[in-house]
Amino acid sequence: MARKVIANNKKALFDFHILERLEAGIALSGSEVKAIRAGRVNLKDSFVKIIKGEAFLLNAHISYLETTNPHYKPDERRPRKLLLHRKQIDKLTGSVSTEGMTLVTLSIYFNERNRAKAEIALAKGKNLHDKRETLKKRILDREVKAALKEH
Known part of the structure; x- marks a missing residue:
């Protein structure tokens, strides 16, 4: 499965389990697809909300290109519809209603058929001590790799 990842949300992996x-597929306009191909996407603080x-997909920033028609400048943070099956949406709705659960966007990529896709995740927020533990683990891993390189 060849995926061409355009943008990752590293903060989501740090802040959530x-x-x-x-x-999920994303409903986009033509200029937005071109902007995504150019890598003009920021997923920081983006999330998924189920409405009606x-x-x-909310709060995802897709910049428009300079080559876009000057009369058509789409809102860069507009809500974008995600294409999911009804059963998936119903399952996510039930899961999100649980205390502390949320839906976050992990990445945007193009699949092997050149369709823009979003990888979303059902997540639970981390506490401060969990985040500290993650940082300690990263530091230890770096030290181990550095020690292995020296020998």
């Missing part, structure tokens, strides 16, 4: 991952039985 990822419980389940899903792939439909999933929407």
Whole structure:
């Protein structure tokens, strides 16, 4: 499965425990697809919300290109509809209603058929001590790798 990852949300992996991952299509305009191909995407603080039985990607920043028609400048942070099956949306709705659960965007990529996809995840927020533990683990891993390189 060849995926061309355009943008990752590293902050989501640090702030949340990822419980389940899903792939969802994104409804985009033509200029937005071109902007994504150019890598003009920022997923920091983006999340998914289910509104009236439909999933929407909120707070994802897709910049428009300079080559875009000057009369058509789409809102860069507009809500974008995610394309999911009804059963998936119902399952996510039930899961999100649980205390402390949320839906976050992990990455945007193009699949092998050149369709823009978003990897979303059902996640639970980390506490401060969990974040500290993650940082300690990263530091130890770096030290181990450095020690192995020296020998």
